[in-house]
Amino acid sequence: MTVTTTAVEILRRLPMPDRRSELAAMVSEQFRGVLLMDEDERLEPTESVFALGMSSVLLVQAQERLSNLFGVDLSSAVLFNSCTVQQVTQYLAGEVLADLFTDERPVRRAAPKARTRLLWDDVLGRVYLDAA
Template identity: 40%
Template sequence: MSEQAPAVESLSALPRSERSEFLESVVVAEFKKVLLMSDDEVFPIDQSYFSLGFTSLRIMEVKTRIEKLLGCTLSTNALFNRPTVENLVEYLADEVLGDLIS
């Protein structure tokens, strides 16, 4: 049996009704870490990465962190075509982790 990625293991242990919210919190946490935000700061999930101060390099850093947590490979286009955390979480829930979230 293969070992699951940390976030996927945590998601699997949660009731389905709590999985989307947990996924969002995991993704937001990674964006906040890259921006050096504290845990108590609010991260606006509906604002564009670039309006929040992200560069292409920083977005790639977040991509790598999320891939490690979820144990999957994400297309770079997936992040750039979904320019907000809100859009990215929807994509992850529907397209990447659909069987686990839905």
């Protein structure tokens, strides 16, 4: 029995800054495979796959390949509206695989209203005193 590493596991093991480019490479590879592109042919991230000959039948194949690759159910309608590698990558990173792309740095919280109010009262009081 062989153990395979899923695409999600590969992404999870990468440092956060490298994940998006690897995801884009994975998406590009699936589109290139469906479009029967040669290894030396480049698929620009912003180029519409429909301009390269993607049909609705091929789009369903791409949807199935991406769904299998990431172990999720992707909507072919979303892929139809996201017709570039860049758009599909953004969709996957922002919605489908968002937990892999969440920045884990602490979120800076706004100052509580009472402290903000005191700060403004202090600033305005100084401005008023300086003007007098």
